[in-house]
Amino acid sequence: MAEKTVVAIQIIIVLFPIIMAPVIMYSNRISDKLRNGLSVLTAAFTFVLTMTLYPFIKNGGVVQHSLFEIIPNLEISIRLDLLSFSLASLASFVWLLATPYSLAYMSKEHACGRYYPVLIFTLGSCQGIFFAGDLFSLFVFFELMSIIAYILVIHEQTEEALKAGYKYLVMTIIGGLALFFGMIIIFELGGTVSLGVGPIIQEESVLGLVAFICFLIGFGMKAGMFPLHVWLPDAHPVAPSPASALLSGIMLKTGAYGLIRVVFFVYSFQLLHAFDWDDILAVLAVITILLGSAVALTQTDIKRRLAYSSISQMGYVLLGLSIFNTNAITGAIFHIFSHAFMKSALFLAAGSIIWKTGKRNIADLRGIGHQMPITMGCFALAALSMIGIPPLSGFLSKWTLALGALDVGMPGFVLVLLISSLLNALYYLPIIIPAFFELPGELTIKHHGDVHHEPRIKIEEAAPLMLLAIVLLASCTLFFGLTPNNIAYGLSRLTAAFLLGGGGL
Amino acid sequence: MALAEHLPALIVITPLSCAFMAPLLYRRHALASGYMVLLSLLITLVMSALLLLKVNREGPLSYQMGNWSPPWGIEYLADPLRLYMLVVVIAVSLWVFFYALKDLEHELRREVIGWYYTLYLLLVASMAAMTMTNDLFNLFVLMEICAISSCAIITIKQDRECLEAGFKYLILSAMGTGCYLLGIAMLYMVTGHLNFEYLQNELSTAVAIYPLNVFTAAALFIVAFGTKAALFPLHVWLPDAHASAPSPSSAMLSGLVIKIYAFSLFLILYQVFPRSLLDSLPLSEIVLWLAALGVMFGSIYAMMQKDLKKMLAYSSIGQIAIIFMGIGLDQRLALVGGLYHIAVHAVTKGMLFMAAGAIIYATGVRKISDLAGIGRAMPLVLAAFTIGSASMIGIPGTGGLISKWYLALGALEIGRSLFVLVVLSSSLLNAIYYLPIVINAFMSEEDFAHKVNEVPKMLQLALVIGMIFIVVAGVFPRPLILLLGEAVANFF
Numbered sequence: 002m003a004e005k006t007v008v009a010i011q012i013i014i015v016l017f018p019i020i021m022a023p024v025i026m027y028s029n030r031i032s033d034k035l036r037n038g039l040s041v042l043t044a045a046f047t048f049v050l051t052m053t054l055y056p057f058i059k060n061g062g063v064v065q066h067s068l069f070e071i072i073p074n075l076e077i078s079i080r081l082d083l084l085s086f087s088l089a090s091l092a093s094f095v096w097l098l099a100t101p102y103s104l105a106y107m108s109k110e111h112a113c114g115r116y117y118p119v120l121i122f123t124l125g126s127c128q129g130i131f132f133a134g135d136l137f138s139l140f141v142f143f144e145l146m147s148i149i150a151y152i153l154v155i156h157e158q159t160e161e162a163l164k165a166g167y168k169y170l171v172m173t174i175i176g177g178l179a180l181f182f183g184m185i186i187i188f189e190l191g192g193t194v195s196l197g198v199g200p201i202i203q204e205e206s207v208l209g210l211v212a213f214i215c216f217l218i219g220f221g222m223k224a225g226m227f228p229l230h231v232w233l234p235d236a237h238p239v240a241p242s243p244a245s246a247l248l249s250g251i252m253l254k255t256g257a258y259g260l261i262r263v264v265f266f267v268y269s270f271q272l273l274h275a276f277d278w279d280d281i282l283a284v285l286a287v288i289t290i291l292l293g294s295a296v297a298l299t300q301t302d303i304k305r306r307l308a309y310s311s312i313s314q315m316g317y318v319l320l321g322l323s324i325f326n327t328n329a330i331t332g333a334i335f336h337i338f339s340h341a342f343m344k345s346a347l348f349l350a351a352g353s354i355i356w357k358t359g360k361r362n363i364a365d366l367r368g369i370g371h372q373m374p375i376t377m378g379c380f381a382l383a384a385l386s387m388i389g390i391p392p393l394s395g396f397l398s399k400w401t402l403a404l405g406a407l408d409v410g411m412p413g414f415v416l417v418l419l420i421s422s423l424l425n426a427l428y429y430l431p432i433i434i435p436a437f438f439e440l441p442g443e444l445t446i447k448h449h450g451d452v453h454h455e456p457r458i459k460i461e462e463a464a465p466l467m468l469l470a471i472v473l474l475a476s477c478t479l480f481f482g483l484t485p486n487n488i489a490y491g492l493s494r495l496t497a498a499f500l501l502g503g504g505g506l
Numbered sequence: 507m508a509l510a511e512h513l514p515a516l517i518v519i520t521p522l523s524c525a526f527m528a529p530l531l532y533r534r535h536a537l538a539s540g541y542m543v544l545l546s547l548l549i550t551l552v553m554s555a556l557l558l559l560k561v562n563r564e565g566p567l568s569y570q571m572g573n574w575s576p577p578w579g580i581e582y583l584a585d586p587l588r589l590y591m592l593v594v595v596i597a598v599s600l601w602v603f604f605y606a607l608k609d610l611e612h613e614l615r616r617e618v619i620g621w622y623y624t625l626y627l628l629l630v631a632s633m634a635a636m637t638m639t640n641d642l643f644n645l646f647v648l649m650e651i652c653a654i655s656s657c658a659i660i661t662i663k664q665d666r667e668c669l670e671a672g673f674k675y676l677i678l679s680a681m682g683t684g685c686y687l688l689g690i691a692m693l694y695m696v697t698g699h700l701n702f703e704y705l706q707n708e709l710s711t712a713v714a715i716y717p718l719n720v721f722t723a724a725a726l727f728i729v730a731f732g733t734k735a736a737l738f739p740l741h742v743w744l745p746d747a748h749a750s751a752p753s754p755s756s757a758m759l760s761g762l763v764i765k766i767y768a769f770s771l772f773l774i775l776y777q778v779f780p781r782s783l784l785d786s787l788p789l790s791e792i793v794l795w796l797a798a799l800g801v802m803f804g805s806i807y808a809m810m811q812k813d814l815k816k817m818l819a820y821s822s823i824g825q826i827a828i829i830f831m832g833i834g835l836d837q838r839l840a841l842v843g844g845l846y847h848i849a850v851h852a853v854t855k856g857m858l859f860m861a862a863g864a865i866i867y868a869t870g871v872r873k874i875s876d877l878a879g880i881g882r883a884m885p886l887v888l889a890a891f892t893i894g895s896a897s898m899i900g901i902p903g904t905g906g907l908i909s910k911w912y913l914a915l916g917a918l919e920i921g922r923s924l925f926v927l928v929v930l931s932s933s934l935l936n937a938i939y940y941l942p943i944v945i946n947a948f949m950s951e952e953d954f955a956h957k958v959n960e961v962p963k964m965l966q967l968a969l970v971i972g973m974i975f976i977v978v979a980g981v982f983p984r985p986l987i988l989l990l991g992e993a994v995a996n997f998f
Contacts, residue, residue, distance in 0.1 A: 072908060072987045141902040148901065158951055167945065174899065174937040178930045181900075185911065185926070189918045211923070 002057045008066045018125030022118040029114035040117045044100040048093040058086045065197030078134030083496040089131040092251045098470040103243040105464035119152045136194035147173040153244040154236045165235035172232040176222035183215030200269035216263045224256030225312040227289040238304035242352020249311045250345035257318045265500045270325040283323035290316030294424035329405025330497035338489040339394035343383045346474035350380035353463035368441035371458040379475035384429035386478040389422045394482035513557045514569040514582040518635045525627035532620025547600040558589040581640040587993035592637040594849045599630045605968035606754035613752040629655040642700045653679040660751040671746035678743045682733035689726035692719045710780040731771035735764045738800030741823045748819035753863025760822040761856035765848045772833045794834030798928045800827030805935035825851045840916025842990045847909035857972030858894040869956045881948035883958045890969040895940035900933045905979030
């Protein structure tokens with residue numbers, strides 16, 4: 002594929018959903034069906050287009066193309082390499098599943114005319130983040146996505162949602178300003194913010210460190226890194242479930258993606274390592290992992306527990322990123338994949354339960370496995386994968402991460418991973434076990450002599466479209482764990498090698 | 507062509523002459539009078555643009571009024587920098603007048619509208635001349651015209667609040683002009699010149715002989731222009747004046763009038779005072795620190811306001827301070843940022859005042875807390891308000907980001923990261939008081955509680971034009987930035 006075609010396809014991938022958003026908004030006036038159809042079609046088309054880039058990527062292609070100059074030396078440009086492709090394909094895949102899920106889920110909700118355009122618009126801006134060829138374009142799309150996603154967060158428009166949304170917005174603005182500051186320092190020091198020119202910062206300086214911390218704040222805020230995670234457990238649970246799945250599954254990753262770009266393309270990992278700047282990241286990552294898990298234990302609302310779990314899981318990615326060897330980076334990137342599948346599956350399953358029964362409190366979920374066996378089965382699968390039970394994908398990412406930690410002689414990190422797994426088990430199992438092995442609260446086992454008569458519980462599953470998305474995501478966690486030679490793991494390996502090899506520069 | 511040579515004079519004369527015809531025509535034919543004003547502004551804009559093109563092609567142009575050559579006569583200078591400001595002034599005036607045509611009928615008594623046109627055109631003419639004049643005394647005369655007409659477009663509403671605010675403005679403004687006149691006298695005493703260029707040449711020697719005179723003059727200028735442009739802590743008159751005035755007047759006052767004084771101070775600092783003086787006196791340092799304080803305090807005051815227009819007025823104090831920071835940082839990139847912000851903020855604040863005016867026009871509501879749910883009742887007006895807020899915060903895709911980018915870059919270049927933080931915190935503070943209004947307007951659970959009348963098409967069109975301006979300024983700023991970059995290059 003010629004470079005020009007690739008650039009054209011990328012532009013379409015980014016712009017098509019953004020252009021479709023107003024079209025969908027308008028179609029809402031004509032009919033609901035048309036609006037729903039257009040939304041699904043847009044997501045599907047974006048996914049297909051993204052996948053057409055695969056042959057080009059497989060051959061090791063890298064594209065860096067400048068589109069137009071905004072002000073001297075500051076341009077909007079586009080880039081395609083292994084890293085951007087990995088995340089873009091992942092994002093469009095999860096969107097492809099979450100959009101049909103929304104059709105069923107949102108049928109009970111208000112203001113769908115606002116929800117779908119925003120959902121599709123965020124898809125476009127998310128792809129824009131992954132395809133950005135310089136920090137400035139990345140920043141533009143990052144802000145665009147964050148601000149538009151606000152509408153998803155406050156969709157319910159309850160007081161709780163508005164409060165969470167305001168917190169989210171203020172943190173987003175603070176993060177955006179930090180990024181702005183960091184970017185300006187990089188521009189000042191290096192005269193460019195392009196991601197295609199190799200490490201921009203070549204030597205140690207105070208300003209360089211300040212910029213690095215700014216990036217940590219800006220991107221770390223998005224990724225839910227301690228101590229900037231405060232907005233996340235409020236904002237993710239209040240959104241409608243498909244939106245929570247996307248917020249936790251994909252949009253969190255844009256923060257991690259930004260950090261990867263900064264570590265490998267703005268600075269060089271050798272430089273960070275030489276001055277121990279990577280230690281900042283490592284320490285924060287460890288705190289994030291442990292704190293997220295510990296707080297998740299205390300949550301009683303299922304979606305809040307999932308949100309805290311996201312914080313701790315993003316810690317894995319950051320931890321992997323702070324160790325510069327092939328295994329650790331592979332683990333980090335693969336964990337982006339597997340966490341996207343697991344957490345989206347969990348949020349969608351939790352959403353189905355809430356949709357069907359209205360129960361959000363974990364104590365009320367006893368026996369739900371009898372009522373919704375498929376949904377809860379998938380939930381269990383994804384939760385076990387979170388804990389890191391082989392042969393699920395969560396195991397594979399933790400295994401690779403642990404190998405990476407051992408390669409650099411840091412058994413302490415392995416210990417952190419193990420403790421976190423234990424904590425994961427402690428807060429996921431009490432959801433799963435009562436769901437299957439106890440009966441719903443209003444029913445009890447009646448004793449007639451020695452014979453136990455279990456009351457019959459009617460199976461009431463969620464809508465088929467919702468089930469489809471959940472089953473597909475859960476089977477992804479199984480599939481990508483069972484066969485280590487799969488596309489996701491392969492891409493992660495290639496990407497890690499690519500990043501450590503200097504990013505094809 | 508003979509006429510082309512007289513463009514600098516014609517640009518001032520056209521609105522000036524129309525100013526006196528407008529009320530006469532208004533008695534006969536109200537509508538025609540309004541359109542005549544619009545036409546005259548349009549012609550002036552075309553002439554300014556032509557002049558800018560000509561100057562860009564052929565280099566700076568000096569125009570001598572009545573053919574009296576500089577040391578005695580009044581000289582008008584047309585270089586890219588001044589013409590940039592001129593085009594901003596005329597374009598924004600035209601745009602605001604477009605809005606005023608319909609809005610005034612609602613805010614003023616019919617008899618005075620014709621006189622409002624006169625005052626408006628006088629204001630435009632004086633500002634246009636202020637951008638070009640190269641003579642300190644002429645600048646004084648123009649400042650007086652500008653001050654009186656801007657005071658009058660506040661008090662023309664004739665309610666208690668406006669009269670009080672107008673009077674306060676008049677007194678403080680007169681004090682500013684007084685300081686300025688005294689300053690000119692000091693400089694004239696030691697040099698015997700009023701022309702910028704001649705002054706600059708003379709001053710480099712005069713400062714050694716009469717340092718006290720020159721220093722006092724510099725201090726007086728800062729106070730004079732600081733008062734007029736509402737530089738903190740001389741801003742006390744602004745909130746009342748800008749908030750109580752009719753909405754088109756607010757848009758003009760906040761959008762252009764305070765900036766023209768900031769621009770004049772900038773010209774005097776860089777074109778009258780020799781570089782050596784600027785290096786030995788901490789003039790720009792004073793401006794810089796006052797500006798930094800103004801950025802913070804303007805925003806903090808704005809947060810405490812309950813009235814929408816008052817909030818916008820206080821926000822202007824913070825924003826004019828951003829422009830002063832660009833001047834005070836004394837660095838090329840920062841200066842470009844500050845000057846670019848003049849245009850960006852003129853459009854942004856103009857549009858915000860227009861949106862507030864449209865809200866008042868349609869519903870009569872002024873209190874921020876009463877705006878819950880209004881976004882669903884008046885989507886376009888609130889969309890404009892949202893875009894304006896985004897530009898205030900500096901969200902990518904709006905002009906506000908570009909000016910902040912250059913300011914921050916300039917501050918970093920000379921190693922003053924503290925002021926980068928000031929610029930960034932200004933964005934954050936703006937977010938804190940603008941966003942809740944937007945959120946409340948669109949997302950509030952309750953519906954808008956007041957009756958909503960229809961907003962005239964012309965008002966809506968004016969808002970749409972503003973939105974387009976802001977986005978274009980954020981996405982295609984390159985030509986303007988290049989123009990400004992070249993224009994200020996010879997100051998450093």
